Amino acid sequence: MKINMRAVAVCIMSSVMMTACASIENLKGNEGAPVSLKPQAASASTTSVQPIATLPAPEVTQAVAIPGDAALKSAQRHFHQREYGLAEKYFRQAGAENPKSLDAWLGLAASYDQLKRFDLANNTYRRAVKIGGRRSVTLNNWGYSYLLRGNVVEARKKFLAAYEIEPKNEAVNANLDLLREGIKRNRRKRT
Numbered sequence: 001m002k003i004n005m006r007a008v009a010v011c012i013m014s015s016v017m018m019t020a021c022a023s024i025e026n027l028k029g030n031e032g033a034p035v036s037l038k039p040q041a042a043s044a045s046t047t048s049v050q051p052i053a054t055l056p057a058p059e060v061t062q063a064v065a066i067p068g069d070a071a072l073k074s075a076q077r078h079f080h081q082r083e084y085g086l087a088e089k090y091f092r093q094a095g096a097e098n099p100k101s102l103d104a105w106l107g108l109a110a111s112y113d114q115l116k117r118f119d120l121a122n123n124t125y126r127r128a129v130k131i132g133g134r135r136s137v138t139l140n141n142w143g144y145s146y147l148l149r150g151n152v153v154e155a156r157k158k159f160l161a162a163y164e165i166e167p168k169n170e171a172v173n174a175n176l177d178l179l180r181e182g183i184k185r186n187r188r189k190r191t
Contacts, residue, residue, distance in 0.1 A: 071097060075107055084114040102132040106141055113145045121145050136166035144175060152179060 075090030091108035094101060105128040112121035125142040132138060143158030156179055162172045 069094075072101065072104055072107075075104070075111075079107060079111060079114075082114075084111050087111045088115060100131055102128060102135075102138075105131060106138065109141065109145065113148055118145065118149050134161070134165065136162040136169050136172055138162075139165070140169065140172045140175060147175070147179070152182070155179065 071090050072094040075087050075094055078084075078090060079087035088108060088111040091104050091111055094104035095108055098104060105124055109121045109124035109128060112118070112124060122142075122145075125138065125145065128138045139158045139162035143155045143162060146152075146155035146158060155175075159172060159176050159179065162169065163176060166172060
């Protein structure tokens with residue numbers, strides 16, 4: 001039986017956008033702490049990320065030079081406020097100020113994902129792997145990036161690589177479940 005990968009991608013994307021909005025976790029400014037894209041219901045302590053098509057265009061202003069960790073904190077605040085253009089500028093600035101900050105690079109990649117600049121996101125995820133190694137959080141986020149693009153084959157590869165590193169990671173398991181559920185729905189539609 002041949003699987004229509006485009007249909008699987010559409011199912012997964014609609015499932016992701018409707019039932020398990022991704023949120024950025026651990027963007028609290030802890031230097032070296034991992035950033036995780038983890039599907040979860042919105043709560044008072046997290047801000048759910050909505051599909052970019054439904055959000056108003058972020059206001060683009062000139063990024064002001066902010067010393068030290070302030071750039072990272074500002075980037076995180078803008079990301080949580082869904083101001084992805086400003087978040088991208090400040091994450092990029094934070095990465096330039098502290099090139100070994102995994103938080104800055106993963107935040108930058110997530111911002112690029114929300115801006116649909118997947119070409120830049122790929123380069124940034126590669127850089128994050130060079131900085132922090134093949135961590136489950138980095139591979140999971142990169143897999144989620146592929147899922148946003150509708151590339152379920154590459155998403156699955158990244159999710160499985162993250163699972164091999166950390167099999168009990170909730171975000172990785174949730175994303176693998178989303179992938180499986182999308183494939184099951186696609187098979188049911190075709191029969």
